[in-house]
Amino acid sequence: MSVAGIHATQVGNPFKAQELKLQKAAAEFEAQLLSTLWKSMKNSFAEDADSSDPASQSLQEWGIDAISGAISRAGGMGIAKLIIKDLAEKLTHSEDKRIEHPKL
Secondary structure, rough: EOOOOOEEHHHHHHHHHHHHHHHHHHHHHHHHHHHHHHHHHHHHOOOOOHHHHHHHHHHHHHHHHHHHHHHOOOOOOOOHHHHHHHHHHHHHHHHHHHHHHHOO
């Protein structure tokens, strides 16, 4: 299983693999959120001539998706970091509970 270009077996630590999954999911969420916001803003302020050509619309949406992904991979606006901070604490607590109380 590959997570952010690193195989879980290379990590050697299942907790580290979970952290990598969390980081990837948070970055993807931030990219999707940014893309949705920018598409909404584009639709609100677009001229009628801008929205008449379906090919132009598709290209603009693809461009927005590409920019959103690039910004998220470069650190984004901090949304992914907030998600990781909140969920990493919960992940740590769930791992601690699993270690303390293993299921038989």
